[in-house]
Structure formats: structure tokens, C-alpha cells
Amino acid sequence: xxxxIFGLLMLTxxxxxxxxxxxxxxxxxxxxxxxxxTFPTVLSxxxxxxSLYLMLxxxxxxxxxWNRTGLEMVCAIVVLCLYTALLExxxxxxxxxxxxxxxxxxxxxxxxxAYATGLIGGIVVFxxxxxxxxxxxxxxxxxxx
Amino acid sequence: MESIGFLMQGFGLALQPENLMFAILGAFxxxxxxxxxxxxxxxxxxxxxxxxxxxxxxxxxxxILLTSVYAGAMYGGRISSILLxxxxxxxxxxxxxxGYPMAQQGKAAEAMAISAIASFIGxxxxxxxxxxMAPWLASFALTFGPAEYFxxxxxxxxxxxxxxxxxxxxxxxxxxxxxxxxxxxxxxSTGTQRYTFDILELYEGIDFIIAIVGxxxxxxxxxxxxxxxxxxxxxxxxxxxxxxxxxxxxxLPTAFRGGVLxxxxxxxxxxxxxxxxxxxxTLEKKILGKKGNFGNGDPxxxxxxxxxxxxxxxxxxxxxxxxxxxxSGTTAVLLAMLIxxxxxxxxxxxxxHGDIVWGVIAALLIGNVLLLLMNxxxxxxxxxxxxxxxxxxxPVVTMVAFVGIYSISHxxxxxxxxxxxxxxxxxxxxxxxxxxxVILGMLIGPEMEKNLRHAMxxxxxxxxxxxxxxxxxxxxxxxxxGLVLPVIVGPILRRRMGAAKxxxxx
Numbered sequence: 001x002x003x004x005i006f007g008l009l010m011l012t013x014x015x016x017x018x019x020x021x022x023x024x025x026x027x028x029x030x031x032x033x034x035x036x037x038t039f040p041t042v043l044s045x046x047x048x049x050x051s052l053y054l055m056l057x058x059x060x061x062x063x064x065x066w067n068r069t070g071l072e073m074v075c076a077i078v079v080l081c082l083y084t085a086l087l088e089x090x091x092x093x094x095x096x097x098x099x100x101x102x103x104x105x106x107x108x109x110x111x112x113x114a115y116a117t118g119l120i121g122g123i124v125v126f127x128x129x130x131x132x133x134x135x136x137x138x139x140x141x142x143x144x145x
Numbered sequence: 146m147e148s149i150g151f152l153m154q155g156f157g158l159a160l161q162p163e164n165l166m167f168a169i170l171g172a173f174x175x176x177x178x179x180x181x182x183x184x185x186x187x188x189x190x191x192x193x194x195x196x197x198x199x200x201x202x203x204x205x206x207x208x209i210l211l212t213s214v215y216a217g218a219m220y221g222g223r224i225s226s227i228l229l230x231x232x233x234x235x236x237x238x239x240x241x242x243x244g245y246p247m248a249q250q251g252k253a254a255e256a257m258a259i260s261a262i263a264s265f266i267g268x269x270x271x272x273x274x275x276x277x278m279a280p281w282l283a284s285f286a287l288t289f290g291p292a293e294y295f296x297x298x299x300x301x302x303x304x305x306x307x308x309x310x311x312x313x314x315x316x317x318x319x320x321x322x323x324x325x326x327x328x329x330x331x332x333x334s335t336g337t338q339r340y341t342f343d344i345l346e347l348y349e350g351i352d353f354i355i356a357i358v359g360x361x362x363x364x365x366x367x368x369x370x371x372x373x374x375x376x377x378x379x380x381x382x383x384x385x386x387x388x389x390x391x392x393x394x395x396x397l398p399t400a401f402r403g404g405v406l407x408x409x410x411x412x413x414x415x416x417x418x419x420x421x422x423x424x425x426x427t428l429e430k431k432i433l434g435k436k437g438n439f440g441n442g443d444p445x446x447x448x449x450x451x452x453x454x455x456x457x458x459x460x461x462x463x464x465x466x467x468x469x470x471x472x473s474g475t476t477a478v479l480l481a482m483l484i485x486x487x488x489x490x491x492x493x494x495x496x497x498h499g500d501i502v503w504g505v506i507a508a509l510l511i512g513n514v515l516l517l518l519m520n521x522x523x524x525x526x527x528x529x530x531x532x533x534x535x536x537x538x539x540p541v542v543t544m545v546a547f548v549g550i551y552s553i554s555h556x557x558x559x560x561x562x563x564x565x566x567x568x569x570x571x572x573x574x575x576x577x578x579x580x581x582x583v584i585l586g587m588l589i590g591p592e593m594e595k596n597l598r599h600a601m602x603x604x605x606x607x608x609x610x611x612x613x614x615x616x617x618x619x620x621x622x623x624x625x626x627g628l629v630l631p632v633i634v635g636p637i638l639r640r641r642m643g644a645a646k647x648x649x650x651x
Contacts, residue, residue: 006576010318017325017340024337034601036337039594040328047321050314059312062575065371073370077568080363083547084560096544103540107370114537121541125548135199135552 003058010051018044072106079103091140096122148280155503158205159511167202167210168508172515175217180527182225182535184542185234186218187474187581188361192542194354194482195549204486205501209508211482212462215475216268216512219418219458220520223260223451224527227253228380236418236454238642239426243439243446245381250442254386254524259444260451261520262393263400267452268513270404271411271459275466276506278412279495283467286492291599292610296620298593301470304414304627305582311635313628315578323586324593326351333591334598346558353481353587355550355559356566360580362546363567366539368574383528396448399429403452410453411460414472414627421457422450423642459509466502467492469592474581481588489592 021040065073083099090098101118105111129135158164178189190211197207222237227244240260247256289297302320303313329340330350341347403425410421429449430439439446461476469490471477483490488498495502520527550563570580604610612618 002576006578010322013325014321020340024339034598034606036332036335036339038601039597040325040339043321043324043328046317047325050318050321053314054318057314059315059577062577064575069371069373073367076367076370077564080543080564080567081561084557084564087547087551087560088557092548100540100544103366103543104537107536107539108373109534109536117537117541121544125544129548129552133200137548137552 002061003054007051007055010047014044014048075106088138089140091142092126092137093122094140148276151503155507158504159507164206164209167206168213168512169515171210171213172217172512172519175214176221176527177530179218179221179234180224180531182231187478188365189218190214190475190478191357191361192546192549195553199552205504208505211479212505212508213512216509217516219455220264220516225531227256236422239422239450240447243443246442248381251384253381254384255388256447257524258386258388258521259396260447261517263448263451264455265513265517266400267404267407267455268459271408271456272509274408275459275463279463279467283492283495286468291596292613293617294596295600295611296617298589300620300624302582303624313631316582319578319582320586323583324590327587327590355563356587357478357481357584358546358550359563359566360570363564364570364574366543367571369535369539396445399445399448400452403449404456407453407456408460411457412463418454418457422454425453426450477581477585484588
């Protein structure tokens with residue numbers, strides 16, 4: 001089933017991508033034997049054909065984790081997005097403590113140890129980058145004005 | 146024999162203090178990366194690329210660092226095979242067969258030492274092979290025209306799934322996805338915007354480094370969470386080593402054969418390190434037959450696959466350096482590094498950047514000596530680090546990936562992109578769509594299009610030029626064979642490898 005759905009998605013992509021290629025404006029200096037649309041057109045045909053094959057002859061599916069594990073994974077993705085969003089406003093050390101700590105904790109470490117790992121890791125990397133490598137990372141809220 | 150002269154110059158470069166320091170660092174990190182389950186060589190090299198950039202290393206130093214990491218990872222893979230019975234990386238799978246039983250019999254230290262020596266011999270043989278074969282292949286490749294190159298790239302994709310690959314259609318799909326991603330951005334030769342959707346960040350295209358780190362590092366984290374493997378596995382303790390000279394001599398012929406076979410497997414498209422170690426183990430078992438004690442802790446059963454996979458690892462550099470066509474995930478990542486350094490891999494690299502190529506080859510030789518020294522007396526350090534459970538390790542690795550990408554561009558947009566690629570990578574892996582063709586597609590997409598364009602301009606729009614010479618026809622035939630053979634031979638080979646795996650109860 002997975003392969004069928006994925007095949008359908010990829011077929012849609014192939015059609016949209018191939019159609020998009022036909023819409024490119026003609027390049028300055030007139031059309032040549034091969035333009036910006038040629039290669040994408042070839043690719044869309046290749047992708048289209050292989051996704052059709054996949055829909056007709058799908059492999060047996062791997063199960064998706066529709067349970068607590070799945071929820072944990074969504075959590076992890078959210079944590080990664082939050083890490084990205086908070087990296088600059090909160091600063092590297094605080095954001096890292098939060099992100100690495102939460103990930104360790106959710107993967108089964110004791111909360112205290114988990115956040116300690118995040119804090120120590122954050123400080124070590126921050127010091128390494130700022131003082132040894134001289135590549136400043138954001139300090140964020142820890143910055144003394 | 147002009148190669149010798151170049152090699153001497155290469156040694157001159159590789160022995161400069163800075164380069165030597167990075168070679169040692171690379172060898173150490175590589176062994177560690179190889180040893181830690183959940184941090185494969187491709188993954189490890191990928192994470193280190195952004196760091197090499199931000200450190201502002203020169204091209205030769207960056208390459209020496211990453212090649213040492215690559216060589217080191219092949220040594221490291223055996224450590225967890227022997228002590229944990231889980232391969233640190235895929236090629237080390239066969240080492241479990243006899244390595245773990247040896248460890249169970251209280252001979253872990255001997256297994257470590259023997260495998261390190263075998264790894265060294267395998268690498269040494271293959272590096273010599275590389276020195277002999279690479280310049281020859283490079284000068285041959287100079288006769289390639291654009292049509293031949295186009296066919297060669299197709300061949301690279303076709304054989305990437307490997308002879309043990311499952312579904313060739315999925316390999317084709319993965320390649321198409323990668324190539325499609327590569328077309329995003331401004332077309333280099335006409336200036337047309339393609340699929341940029343007027344987003345400024347997309348004008349320059351999608352940076353493959355971000356994609357690679359996301360696809361490998363982030364998707365690995367998700368896999369570990371899914372498998373709930375945060376705790377790690379019980380480990381066998383090391384013992385005091387009592388290795389005699391006689392034991393070392395006993396494995397030398399095995400290691401020698403393994404190295405040669407591995408090298409051949411590494412050079413051939415579609416084989417790779419996993420097959421290299423598999424073939425050398427099986428052959429050794431055949432040759433020694435009843436005389437051996439294979440599967441129950443025979444030292445030669447440790448030596449053969451290790452020599453094989455290290456030989457294959459160096460062998461895989463041959464097509465990567467001479468043709469610009471990598472045969473494995475890790476060499477694809479090394480190719481990414483080359484392209485980002487503005488070095489076009491391929492036959493011209495030997496004439497234009499000869500110093501770098503020979504420097505890297507020399508570094509490979511030096512790295513192997515360093516690794517041998519590191520891996521026998523110092524193996525205890527790696528064993529200690531191996532006991533760090535994945536629940537701490539993977540989040541920290543994720544942090545390193547974030548820092549690396551962030552420090553290249555200081556762009557938060559790139560980080561979101563990396564996370565998105567990670568989630569995408571997880572979905573693809575779940576669907577058993579291989580990631581390496583996706584990456585290769587992103588890497589050689591522009592080059593492939595350029596060659597297609599040149600070929601078509603030469604022929605004035607006649608598509609038959611792509612099969613216009615006997616060389617290109619040969620390449621197309623190999624490519625087709627590369628897709629068809631796995632369907633026929635693959636199930637048999639897979640069954641055998643599976644059976645071998647099952648007997649150890651992994």
C-alpha cells in the first residue's frame with residue numbers, strides 16, 4: 001500500500017514537474033537544440049514511468065509506527081524545529097540544553113542526566129567554536145549587555 | 146614509473162605538520178565513527194564536511210582529514226562487531242561471524258589485533274592497487290566525450306543499487322528524485338530560473354551538504370527512536386592480549402587474499418565493501434574448508450572479511466577519483482566534498498589537481514600506519530567510548546550536525562531544510578528507497594545535464610549521438626546489466642548473506 005501511495009505522489013510530482021518545464025520562458029538568444037527544459041522533461045518521464053511501475057507492482061509494505069513510538073518521533077521532529085527556531089533568540093547554550101536534553105530524555109535517559117548532557121555538550125561546543133575556532137555562535141539571552 | 150615521483154611529492158604534502166595532525170585526528174574520529182553503531186561512515190563523513198568548511202581548511206587538508214576518517218571508519222566497524230555482535234557499519238557484518246565467538250571465548254583482544262592487522266594489509270594492498278590503476282584509468286577516461294560521460298553517469302546510477310540491491314525501479318526513482326532536486330535554481334548555461342517559486346534562498350539551488358547531513362544524521366535519529374534502541378546492547382569485556390607471532394603469520398595469506406578480492410570488489414561498479422567482505426569470507430571458507438573452524442571463532446574468519454572490506458574501501462576510491470563516479474555512499478559523500486571545494490573530479494583531476502590527488506593517496510598510506518598503531522595498543526579507548534549508550538550519543542551527534550550546518554551560512558532557513566530532508570530521508574528509508582542515488586543525483590545532476598547539452602550541441606539535436614560510439618554502447622550495456630542482474634542474481638546472493646547472518650543469531 002505504501003508503495004502505491006508513494007507512487008501516486010511521485011507521479012503527481014512528475015507530471016507537475018514536467019508541465020513546469022514546458023512553461024520556462026525561451027532563453028535569451030533563441031531556442032537551441034537543447035534548452036533549460038530538455039533535461040527536466042527527460043527526468044519527469046523517467047520518474048513518471050518508474051512511479052507507474054511502482055503503483056502496479058508494489059513491494060510489501062513496512063508498517064508505520066502508528067502508536068506511542070510514532071508520537072515520540074513527531075515529538076522529536078517538533079523538538080528539532082523548536083531548536084532551529086530558538087537557536088538565535090535564546091542562544092546556542094540554552095537552546096542546546098533544551099533540545100539535546102529533551103531528546104536524551106525521550107530516548108530513555110533520566111531527566112537530570114539528560115539535561116546535564118545537553119548543558120555540558122552545549123557549553124563545550126560553544127567554547128570550542130567561540131574561543132578555539134573563533135566561529136561565533138549566538139549567545140542569545142545569556143549575553144551581558 | 147612516474148607515479149612514484151608523484152607519490153613522493155604527495156608524501157611531502159601529507160607529511161606537513163598541519164596535514165599530519167589532521168590525518169591523526171581524522172583517523173581517530175573515523176575509528177570512533179566506525180565503531181559506534183548508529184553512526185556509519187557515510188553519516189560521519191557527512192557531519193564532518195561542514196566542520197571542515199567552517200574551519201577554513203585548505204582543499205588538500207580537508208580531503209586528507211576526510212579520507213582519514215573514511216579509512217578509520219573501516220577499521221572501527223570491527224570493534225562493535227567483535228564486542229557487541231552488532232556491526233558498527235554494514236561491511237563489518239561478516240566480522241561478527243567469527244569475531245563475536247572469539248570474544249565469547251575470552252579472546253576479544255586477539256580478535257581486535259588480528260582484525261587490525263588484516264585491515265592494514267587489506268588497505269595496503271588496495272592502496273598500491275589504487276596507485277597503479279588510477280593514473281591508467283584516468284588517462285583512459287580522457288578519451289571520453291560528452292556522450293560517453295552521460296552514459297557513464299547513467300551507469301553509475303544503474304550499478305549503485307549494487308548486485309544485492311532489491312528493486313531496481315526504486316533505484317531509478319531515487320536517482321530521478323535526486324536529479325530533480327539538482328535542477329532547482331538558476332540554470333547555469335541559460336540563466337533561466339527553474340522551480341525557484343521566487344524564493345530567494347532557492348535561486349542558488351539546494352545545497353547538497355545540507356541535504357546529505359539531513360538525510361543521514363536526522364533520519365538516523367528518527368530510526369533509533371522508532372526502534373527504541375536507546376539503551377544499547379551488553380558488551381563483552383576486553384581481556385589481556387596474548388598474541389604470538391605465529392598467530393599473526395597464520396593469518397597473513399588470508400589477509401592477502403582478502404585484500405586483493407576486496408580491491409577488485411571495490412573498483413567494480415555495483416559491488417562495494419559489503420560484498421568485498423562477504424566474498425573474501427566465503428572464499429576463505431571454501432579454500433580452507435574443513436581445516437578451518439569458521440563460525441566458531443576462527444581467527445582467519447576475522448581476518449578475511451576485515452581485509453576484504455578495507456581493500457574494497459580503498460578500491461572504491463579508484464572510480465571516484467578517476468571518473469568522478471562514486472560506487473558507494475561514503476565515496477559519494479567524499480565526492481560532495483570535492484565538488485564543494487570546486488574541484489571537478491574525473492580524469493582531469495590528475496593533471497589539474499595532481500598534488501591533491503597524490504597527497505590524498507599518500508595520506509591514505511600514512512593513515513593506515515597510524516590506524517594500525519592506534520588500533521592495537523589504543524583499542525581500549527575506543528572500547529570505553531563505545532559504551533556510551535545511543536540515547537546520549539545520537540542527540541549529541543544531532544547537535545553537531547546543527548552546529549556544522551549553522552556555522553556554514555548562519556542561516557536558520559538551512560536548518561529547517563535539513564530537518565525536512567531528515568524527515569524525507571526517514572520516509573524514503575521506510576519505503577526501502579535507497580538514499581545514495583538521491584544524493585548522487587544531487588551531486589552529479591549539473592554535470593550530467595552539461596554533458597547531455599554538449600553532446601546534443603555536437604550532434605545538432607540528434608539523440609542518437611548518445612549511442613554513437615562503441616564505448617558509449619558498452620557503457621549503456623553495462624548500465625542495463627547493472628539494473629537487470631540484481632533481479633536475477635540478487636535473490637540468491639541475498640539469501641546467502643542472510644543465511645550467514647542467521648547462523649550467528651544477530
